[in-house]
């Protein structure tokens with residue numbers, strides 16, 4: 001994890017995010033705090049150019065609509081052609097038919113290097129259940145481990161299930177990360193932030209599984225440090241960005 005943070009700070013990789021309206025500001029600030037360089041760009045006219053100059057592509061379907069999905073596809077196609085790692089956050093998959101169809105299509109067509117979701121989202125993506133409560137999980141992360149392993153083998157990639165315990169799953173290889181803070185699910189965009197931080201980690205790591213694990217460890221450590229200084233979700237949000245900045 002230390003080497004990964006050093007590499008992010010020295011290389012300051014450009015991370016192309018096509019993400020949702022809710023979290024654009026949070027995730028851009030989190031990426032800056034850890035030492036990466038974020039760009040949020042979703043116009044179909046420019047996504048290929050932006051992806052081409054980036055070190056990773058983060059696709060987040062939190063506030064999806066038809067033109068955005070078209071732009072996501074252009075960017076993912078370009079990233080695949082250029083060997084740029086793709087991290088996908090299937091926000092709310094299972095909550096509507098449109099989200100489910102879009103997430104399945106993007107995952108199966110472009111096989112993102114990492115998919116990060118909460119347990120409900122990973123279960124829905126594995127087509128095992130569709131009881132996602134909007135964008136939040138209704139089940140504990142351990143319930144989705146088998147689904148993640150199956151999905152990972154099918155898509156030949158790494159699946160991250162976030163929650164009180166995070167699981168980083170590449171086929172049969174399963175690593176757990178604990179820690180963090182119970183305050184994290186009380187703030188919108190913490191999952192999306194985790195996805196973007198993974199984007200920064202895989203930008204500087206050829207080993208995708210390690211990049212995904214380092215990303216979740218960074219989230220865990222920053223969450224613990226922020227909790228020790230916070231009185232509630234408002235101050236936690238501010239202290240979390242400071243903690244990311246101070247991680248060594």
Ligand SMILES: Nc1ncnc2c1ncn2[C@@H]1O[C@H](COP(=O)(O)OP(=O)(O)O)[C@@H](O)[C@H]1O
Nearest residue numbers: 118162163164180181182184185190191194219
């Ligand atoms: N109860 C918890 N205790 C500690 N950390 C948590 C807890 N719930 C979520 N997290 C952390 O919060 C971040 C976002 O995870 P999660 O809430 O599952 O995502 P999402 O916002 O997509 O539902 C992750 O880094 C995860 O480890």
Ligand SMILES: Cc1ncsc1CCOP(=O)(O)O
Nearest residue numbers: 022062135188189190191192
């Ligand atoms: C509330 C909400 N609605 C659509 S996207 C979004 C943000 C979800 O972010 P996260 O999954 O990281 O909490």
Ligand SMILES: [Mg+2]
Nearest residue numbers: 091135191192
């Ligand atoms: Mg989420």
